[in-house]
Amino acid sequence: MAMGSASCISLVVLVALATAASGQLSSTFYDTSCPRALATIKSGVAAAVSSDPRMGASLLRLHFHDCFVQGCDASVLLSGMEQNAGPNVGSLRGFGVIDNIKTQLESICKQTVSCADILTVAARDSVVALGGPSWTVPLGRRDSTTASASLANSDLPGPSSSRSQLEAAFLKKNLNTVDMVALSGAHTIGKAQCSNFRTRIYGGDANINTAFATSLKANCPQSGGNTNLGEPRTRRRPTRSTTPTTPTSCHRKGSCTRTRCSSTTTPPTTLSATLRPTRAFSSAFTTAMIKMGNIAPLTGTQGQIRLSCSKVNS
Ligand code: HEM
Structure with missing residues (x-):
């Protein structure tokens, strides 16, 4: 259906306002x-x-x-x-x-x-x-x-989302697949709860490195034990993610389905030689972080400057 000129103008105004909002940062x-x-x-x-x-x-x-x-x-x-x-x-x-x-x-x-x-x-x-x-x-x-x-x-997005669900969740925030894969590189640091990767390490997923899965079992029993938080954090920094065009093919060392929450038990000394962030990863990651940080900010007189971050000003 053809768009009326009034709605066409309001669309232009809306787009301009949205652009201006992040442009004000x-x-x-x-x-x-x-x-x-x-x-x-x-x-x-x-x-x-x-x-x-x-x-x-x-x-x-x-x-x-x-x-x-x-x-x-x-x-x-x-x-x-x-x-x-x-x-x-x-x-x-x-x-x-x-x-x-x-x-x-x-x-x-x-x-x-x-x-x-x-x-x-x-x-x-x-x-x-x-x-x-x-x-x-x-x-x-x-x-x-x-x-x-x-x-x-x-x-x-949730840890059991499919690739297309993940892509849709990111697209909704104006982040493309390259951004999504680069940002998923954040999972080279931090920990995940056992409940988020138990199925994967106990035979629920063929797409995981076997030795890696075995090493995770020490901290994540087949039942219970969810208070054990993931595997030891061994990488100290976001390093690299998979090739942007193939998010599901990876080192098979992600503990969570598809999203690779936390990653490996390889000693840090080895990692510093093999997993130094590549220039391509750093560039894609920083570009995507800036894009993510620009999602729908409140600017100008919108919202408020809170006095305490945990509560709205009284
Ligand atoms: C692609 C979609 C994503 C999914 C489905 C996902 C899911 C998860 C899950 C399930 C955990 C473990 C939480 C727990 O067990 O308590 C986790 C941890 C983590 N996620 Fe994601 N995540 C996603 C994207 C991202 C992005 C975009 C970032 C940042 C740029 C990120 C950064 C992290 C970090 C750093 C941790 C570890 C946190 C900690 O140790 O406290 N994730 N993620």
């Missing part, structure tokens, strides 16, 4: 209003990662789970709500680290730096702290006044 956003913002976030993340290296992985995932639900607006940080959704409950970590950084920032620049920006920068600084690539983060996001557990349940 700027890497120099806090240069005058809070010049120490980035250094404060960096040192907060460095301290947290040095006392608990897995925290780098957890902060990276927190940013992903924020951006896929209502956009990168810190909705995931609001107590309750999204935090109770299936993909998040009993699994997300790092809220206290963000709260501590926010407290420090409030003491130097009152109500200036958004929780959404803190989380975006903390994800970048986490990757860097673990030896991965760096990138410049566009800034100026504002914080939501709402969160949605139902959107978290519908928009976050």
Whole structure:
């Protein structure tokens, strides 16, 4: 059906507004209003990662789970709500680290730096702290006044999603298959719960390296034992993912179906020789991280700058 001129114009206006929203982000956003913002976030993340290296992985995932639900607006940080959704409950970590950084920032620049920006920068600084690539983060996001557990349940992909379901979930956020595969390289760090990969290591999936599956069984019994969190984290940084065009063919060392949550038990010394991030991976990963960080930001006078990341201003 042909589009009427009025709806055609409103479509143009809508597209222009959407483009303007992410166009308003700027890497120099806090240069005058809070010049120490980035250094404060960096040192907060460095301290947290040095006392608990897995925290780098957890902060990276927190940013992903924020951006896929209502956009990168810190909705995931609001107590309750999204935090109770299936993909998040009993699994997300790092809220206290963000709260501590926010407290420090409030003491130097009152109500200036958004929780959404803190989380975006903390994800970048986490990757860097673990030896991965760096990138410049566009800034100026504002914080939501709402969160949605139902959107978290519908928009976050699950560990048993098929390839086409995963691609659709990413496409919905304007991320293509190359972005999806590059971002899945995040699973070279961090841990997963036994329940998320048990079926795969006990014969449910032929597409897994046998020795790797055996090594995971030590921490993941055939029944129960879900409190044992995954395999030891051995890689210190997002390194590489599979060839962008073939996301399902991989080193067969991903513990989760298709998505390769956590990866290997190979000693780090070997990894530093064999799994240094390739230039192609670093480039695809950083491009995709910036795209993910630009999903539907609140800017200008939208939303608010929260005083505390876990609750809306009263
Ligand atoms: C492709 C779709 C994805 C699926 C289905 C998926 C699923 C999962 C699951 C099931 C876990 C384990 C959670 C647990 O057992 O508690 C996990 C962990 C993790 N995911 Fe993903 N994920 C996806 C994409 C991503 C993306 C895009 C990123 C970041 C760019 C990411 C970063 C991580 C990290 C770092 C961990 C480990 C967290 C920790 O140790 O605390 N994931 N993911």
